[in-house]
Amino acid sequence: MSVSVVTGASSGIGEATARCLAREPGAELVLVARREDRLAALADSLGVPATWIAVDLTEPDAPERVLAHVGEHHDRLDLLVNNAGAAWRGTFGEAGWENVRRTMELNFDAVVRLTEALLPILRASAPSAIVNVASTAGRVARAGSGAYSASKFALVGWSDALHLEEKANGVHVGLVLPGFIETEGFPATELKAKAATRWTVSTPDKAAEAIFEAGPGGKAERYVPRPYALAAVTRILLPGLVRRVLSGGAASVMTTSNEADAAEIRRER
Numbered sequence: 001m002s003v004s005v006v007t008g009a010s011s012g013i014g015e016a017t018a019r020c021l022a023r024e025p026g027a028e029l030v031l032v033a034r035r036e037d038r039l040a041a042l043a044d045s046l047g048v049p050a051t052w053i054a055v056d057l058t059e060p061d062a063p064e065r066v067l068a069h070v071g072e073h074h075d076r077l078d079l080l081v082n083n084a085g086a087a088w089r090g091t092f093g094e095a096g097w098e099n100v101r102r103t104m105e106l107n108f109d110a111v112v113r114l115t116e117a118l119l120p121i122l123r124a125s126a127p128s129a130i131v132n133v134a135s136t137a138g139r140v141a142r143a144g145s146g147a148y149s150a151s152k153f154a155l156v157g158w159s160d161a162l163h164l165e166e167k168a169n170g171v172h173v174g175l176v177l178p179g180f181i182e183t184e185g186f187p188a189t190e191l192k193a194k195a196a197t198r199w200t201v202s203t204p205d206k207a208a209e210a211i212f213e214a215g216p217g218g219k220a221e222r223y224v225p226r227p228y229a230l231a232a233v234t235r236i237l238l239p240g241l242v243r244r245v246l247s248g249g250a251a252s253v254m255t256t257s258n259e260a261d262a263a264e265i266r267r268e269r
């Protein structure tokens, strides 16, 4: 038996990850997000024992509620996938501290708080694993998504340290850094509309495979699609070149696509 908690399981990468994990023999799943109808429907369709907890992960009591749920329905925890997250686009001059605050609250603080609550049971179930879903934006920042990049840079740094710290306790910590993945929250409409940029957009199933590799597969770090690793390397080795590219025309497509779509969708929710 192998019990996994997947946050953000109601759509996109989290849903694909739940389906991917459910294909493993002996899998049991705990699905976490706010939209209960989606979680219930997914749990019913997986064909393995699956429970769900509908919770806003930014609420103060969310970590304790998830821990209590795991304790009530399962007696161990083998994998925690910290995937829930969102982007609200806006320059700092326009969107200010409030945009940074709400983005950090979900993409960083909520991840750290949930991990703190579940770490004792992960250690008790070792060998076990945590996968933190960051972003290529956690290595390369673009105009208009500073709040998002700040949250993902923070997640990357914290994950790297946690990886080293938890090795001795048998808890593997893997990091996944997606590029553009077409999902409900990040539709990548503009990138998909143009032949020149369509190739840059990948699928939730590919991201789920990367999460599997970084969790049960034992990989420390995985970009998805893999060539996005070049962007991170180039940012370190040739920072001037990256700044020039990101200040030029090519940048406007990249900066207005995913996060703009995401902001639009979130306004509607």
Ligand SMILES: NC(=O)c1ccc[n+]([C@@H]2O[C@H](COP(=O)([O-])OP(=O)(O)OC[C@H]3O[C@@H](n4cnc5c(N)ncnc54)[C@H](OP(=O)(O)O)[C@@H]3O)[C@@H](O)[C@H]2O)c1
Pocket: 007, 008, 009, 010, 011, 012, 013, 014, 032, 033, 034, 035, 036, 038, 055, 056, 057, 058, 083, 084, 085, 086, 087, 106, 133, 134, 135, 136, 177, 178, 179, 180, 181, 182, 183, 184, 185, 186, 258
């Ligand atoms: N798609 C991309 O291009 C891309 C690129 C890089 C990184 N990522 C990262 O991948 C992760 C998944 O994103 P996605 O593309 O799959 O987007 P998505 O389809 O919008 O999924 C986001 C998930 O997070 C959940 N969520 C949002 N706010 C929440 C809250 N306050 N409490 C609990 N759950 C919450 C949503 O469920 P509810 O609305 O039901 O709560 C949903 O299940 C995110 O961390 C994102 O930053 C995505």
